[in-house]
Amino acid sequence: MGIKSSTPYGKDFGGCGLAGIIDRSGKSVAGNMIVSSLTSMKDRGNGLGSGYAVYGAYPEFKDNFGVHVMYNDAGAREPVEQLLKTKLKLVHAEPVPVKKIHAIADPPEFWRYFVDPPDSMDKTDEDAIDDLIVNIVMDINERIDNAYVVSSGKNLGVFKGVGHPDAIAEFFKMQDYSGYLLLGHTRFPTNTPGWWGGAHPFTILDWSIVHNGEISSYGTNKRYVEMFGYKCTLLTDTEVVAYLLDLLIRKKGLSLAAAASVLAPPFWKDIEDMDPHKKDYYTALRVSYANASLNGPFAILMGFDNGILGLNDRIKLRPLIVGKKGDIVAIASEESAIREVIPEPDDVWAPKAGEPIIVTLKEDAKQ
Amino acid sequence: MLYKNPYNHYFDYVVQRDIDKCIRCKACVTQCSYGANYYDADRDLIYSLDHNCVGCMRCSTFCPTDCISIVRNPDAFRLNANWKDHNIKDLYKQAGTGGIIITGMGNDKPFTNYWEHMVVDACQVTNPSIDPLREPMELKTFLGRKPDKLEMNKNGDITTKLAPQLILETPIMFSAMSYGSINYNVCESVARASKELGIFWNTGEGGLPKALYGYGKNTIVQCASGRFGVSPEYLNAGAAIEIKIGQGAKPGIGGHLPGEKVLEGISETRMIPVGTDAISPAPHHDIYSIEDLKQLIYALKEATRYEKPISVKIAAVHNVAAIASGIARAGADIIAVDGFRGGTGAAPKAIRDNVGIPTEVAIAAVDERLRQEGIRNEVSLVAAGGFRNSSDIIKAIALGADAVYIATSALMAVGCTLCQQCHRGRCAWGITTNDPELSKRVNPELAAERLVNLIHAWSNEIKEMLGLMGINSIESLKGNRDRLRGVGLSEVELQALGIKQAGI
Numbered sequence: 001m002g003i004k005s006s007t008p009y010g011k012d013f014g015g016c017g018l019a020g021i022i023d024r025s026g027k028s029v030a031g032n033m034i035v036s037s038l039t040s041m042k043d044r045g046n047g048l049g050s051g052y053a054v055y056g057a058y059p060e061f062k063d064n065f066g067v068h069v070m071y072n073d074a075g076a077r078e079p080v081e082q083l084l085k086t087k088l089k090l091v092h093a094e095p096v097p098v099k100k101i102h103a104i105a106d107p108p109e110f111w112r113y114f115v116d117p118p119d120s121m122d123k124t125d126e127d128a129i130d131d132l133i134v135n136i137v138m139d140i141n142e143r144i145d146n147a148y149v150v151s152s153g154k155n156l157g158v159f160k161g162v163g164h165p166d167a168i169a170e171f172f173k174m175q176d177y178s179g180y181l182l183l184g185h186t187r188f189p190t191n192t193p194g195w196w197g198g199a200h201p202f203t204i205l206d207w208s209i210v211h212n213g214e215i216s217s218y219g220t221n222k223r224y225v226e227m228f229g230y231k232c233t234l235l236t237d238t239e240v241v242a243y244l245l246d247l248l249i250r251k252k253g254l255s256l257a258a259a260a261s262v263l264a265p266p267f268w269k270d271i272e273d274m275d276p277h278k279k280d281y282y283t284a285l286r287v288s289y290a291n292a293s294l295n296g297p298f299a300i301l302m303g304f305d306n307g308i309l310g311l312n313d314r315i316k317l318r319p320l321i322v323g324k325k326g327d328i329v330a331i332a333s334e335e336s337a338i339r340e341v342i343p344e345p346d347d348v349w350a351p352k353a354g355e356p357i358i359v360t361l362k363e364d365a366k367q
Numbered sequence: 368m369l370y371k372n373p374y375n376h377y378f379d380y381v382v383q384r385d386i387d388k389c390i391r392c393k394a395c396v397t398q399c400s401y402g403a404n405y406y407d408a409d410r411d412l413i414y415s416l417d418h419n420c421v422g423c424m425r426c427s428t429f430c431p432t433d434c435i436s437i438v439r440n441p442d443a444f445r446l447n448a449n450w451k452d453h454n455i456k457d458l459y460k461q462a463g464t465g466g467i468i469i470t471g472m473g474n475d476k477p478f479t480n481y482w483e484h485m486v487v488d489a490c491q492v493t494n495p496s497i498d499p500l501r502e503p504m505e506l507k508t509f510l511g512r513k514p515d516k517l518e519m520n521k522n523g524d525i526t527t528k529l530a531p532q533l534i535l536e537t538p539i540m541f542s543a544m545s546y547g548s549i550n551y552n553v554c555e556s557v558a559r560a561s562k563e564l565g566i567f568w569n570t571g572e573g574g575l576p577k578a579l580y581g582y583g584k585n586t587i588v589q590c591a592s593g594r595f596g597v598s599p600e601y602l603n604a605g606a607a608i609e610i611k612i613g614q615g616a617k618p619g620i621g622g623h624l625p626g627e628k629v630l631e632g633i634s635e636t637r638m639i640p641v642g643t644d645a646i647s648p649a650p651h652h653d654i655y656s657i658e659d660l661k662q663l664i665y666a667l668k669e670a671t672r673y674e675k676p677i678s679v680k681i682a683a684v685h686n687v688a689a690i691a692s693g694i695a696r697a698g699a700d701i702i703a704v705d706g707f708r709g710g711t712g713a714a715p716k717a718i719r720d721n722v723g724i725p726t727e728v729a730i731a732a733v734d735e736r737l738r739q740e741g742i743r744n745e746v747s748l749v750a751a752g753g754f755r756n757s758s759d760i761i762k763a764i765a766l767g768a769d770a771v772y773i774a775t776s777a778l779m780a781v782g783c784t785l786c787q788q789c790h791r792g793r794c795a796w797g798i799t800t801n802d803p804e805l806s807k808r809v810n811p812e813l814a815a816e817r818l819v820n821l822i823h824a825w826s827n828e829i830k831e832m833l834g835l836m837g838i839n840s841i842e843s844l845k846g847n848r849d850r851l852r853g854v855g856l857s858e859v860e861l862q863a864l865g866i867k868q869a870g871i
Binding site: 217222224280281283286288294314315 | 495505507509513514516517518519524525527529532738743744765837838839840842843844846847848849850
């Protein structure tokens with residue numbers, strides 16, 4: 001299982017199903033909800049990868065970074081824990097609870113660590129702290145054999161592996177979790193064999209991505225993020241989207257909407273027709289961040305601490321549907337998956353190509 | 368002693384004429400500018416002086432009865448794997464004249480052509496191809512410095528002002544060819560085509576004829592070591608300025624314009640006397656180091672109020688990546704890298720055929736180096752040197768180029784048949800000659816149309832290729848080496864190109 005990229009451009013592709021649910025009031029949604037939503041689209045996957053992201057999973061450790069690590073070999077634990085203890089303050093460590101089931105054969109080992117930046121660091125310099133966490137994640141993924149960081153955000157738990165969505169949910173005991181924002185993904189990898197690290201969501205800090213599609217611009221995007229120290233080690237094109245968003249939003253200071261229009265930029269012919277102010281704005285974004293635009297078919301859901309972003313490619317080559325009822329908003333590959341959790345939505349629609357759907361928690365929402 | 372120089376006997380071509388079909392129209396006689404055909408009135412027959420024939424095909428093309436065939440001289444030296452025909456002939460020539468052999472066009476030696484060892488990926492099932500007949504397909508390209516980060520104010524408005532950019536409707540430009548090396552009509556053809564296509568042409572080092580100032584918005588004006596034609600007015604007339612450090616066909620030496628080609632208009636534009644050789648110095652005499660280059664870059668920016676991107680063109684040489692990095696850091700907005708297959712109006716043959724490296728590996732090395740240093744965004748990279756078709760261009764962009772320069776192929780669109788006689792100023796196709804009678808053979812209106820046709824055809828092919836890769840914007844191909852594979856290359860060659868072997 002221990003696959004490290006042996007080539008400079010390793011990746012694989014997927015046709016997949018994705019789902020996300022958010023309660024804008026900040027109330028917890030049961031883990032089972034996302035499982036049933038996703039399981040209704042079981043035929044979009046082939047059992048070679050499923051996963052979930054739960055925002056609000058760890059209220060008792062909500063101010064610590066929660067680092068989930070997958071070990072393909074028990075021997076990899078020691079160097080990882082050594083690294084975490086050296087570079088960070090380890091607050092709590094425990095194995096991720098799992099249930100051994102027949103459908104999941106030979107799973108790797110999962111641990112989660114709740115960590116703080118070292119005392120020597122200025123706690124108000126969030127950017128430096130985030131950079132440190134990103135570097136440690138890259139370091140573990142690249143340097144320590146058989147160890148992969150599954151997630152590294154605050155109050156965020158990511159559970160993923162090789163199996164159908166219901167089996168992975170049972171294995172990770174998804175019924176025991178709840179959160180204000182849940183993401184799920186079922187995978188149909190078509191180029192390389194499914195492996196545990198290749199299941200979605202892909203994450204860095206608070207960003208988590210589930211993706212259906214294939215990134216034709218992968219080589220361009222990968223080489224761009226590499227210029228800023230990111231390392232694509234997980235053999236799949238989706239990983240690069242997580243790094244792109246971290247780069248654009250956290251490092252380049254773009255708003256979500258601006259970042260979305262970098263990933264799926266308006267066509268030049270449409271920019272030509274805009275008023276001068278908008279024209280300059282979109283021209284500057286496209287020209288400056290051309291290497292970050294995603295080409296090829298995609299539907300992505302991106303979770304972050306305050307909400308969710310849904311986005312399609314510029315010519316909508318993958319499905320993405322939104323439904324809402326009151327404060328609950330669900331976004332999924334198929335309407336059936338939405339009706340599984342919102343049987344009678346107030347509204348259901350298909351966003352236009354390249355049109356970002358951004359749903360954030362309400363001002364008064366308490367996580 | 369030899370009574371006759373063997374070179375004059377062992378000539379390259381033979382003009383064969385079918386007397387039965389010849390109607391004595393004398394088109395071949397008037398069309399040949401090298402004196403290879405003549406009419407014998409006494410016998411009412413047309414004969415050829417084969418040793419004058421350069422193989423340009425002008426006569427056979429213009430023969431109304433197709434009675435002429437130009438064939439390689441079957442009279443052959445004894446086969447010798449070491450002493451090839453051209454080695455022997457060049458030696459005889461030099462023994463006869465004591466001179467450096469000058470030639471025209473690009474390196475014609477059989478070096479590995481890496482374009483022919485790279486193949487392009489296509490979509491199947493998992494990723495739909497995009498049909499350019501039915502979906503928008505974007506080739507618009509911006510050349511110039513890009514900001515590392517756009518600063519925004521509280522309202523989310525962008526406060527960073529973009530550096531000046533060249534905006535191309537398709538990632539192809541006409542490379543530097545000086546007025547003088549090509550005549551005014553060809554300059555005008557290229558300028559007209561650029562305007563119509565929304566791309567750029569490059570003056571080369573010969574200055575800009577006054578009558579072409581109207582095409583300034585589509586013109587890159589060059590500033591080379593000879594400073595021919597450079598004035599404040601000239602620098603401000605173009606859309607961008609290019610400092611020519613080197614040329615792929617003759618790295619390390621300056622431009623050559625034989626005095627035979629320096630006629631009135633050229634003399635005026637270059638600001639030199641009629642009939643004098645215009646031999647540019649090998650280096651710029653104010654650039655002996657990278658810091659000197661920086662001074663010139665900023666002097667030119669000052670002279671044009673920071674309104675125009677500054678390009679620096681270098682020949683592809685062994686250390687091209689490090690040099691390009693220095694150029695980027697010296698403040699250039701565009702770097703043009705000219706590989707050793709790039710053409711020339713005149714160059715010593717020994718240099719043309721033996722100095723420099725292929726564009727393919729140079730672009731790969733430069734792009735990779737600039738990325739490693741995190742400064743790839745600060746400059747645009749233009750590949751030049753021997754592009755023959757749209758697929759060469761696709762591959763160059765996938766290796767990391769932002770756009771390409773073409774010149775030989777542009778001249779071919781106008782009629783050039785690659786006879787390599789540009790330096791003689793007698794071009795029978797009316798391209799690399801300033802002889803008023805010969806120059807008339809190029810009609811700017813018709814030539815511009817052929818150039819436009821060529822670029823349209825290539826752009827459409829590029830769109831098709833992007834579509835089959837599932838890409839609808841050229842920017843998603845830039846540096847996307849993942850979509851290339853190598854066939855028949857060694858591991859170290861694959862490594863130099865930064866691509867994987869086909870099948871992996």
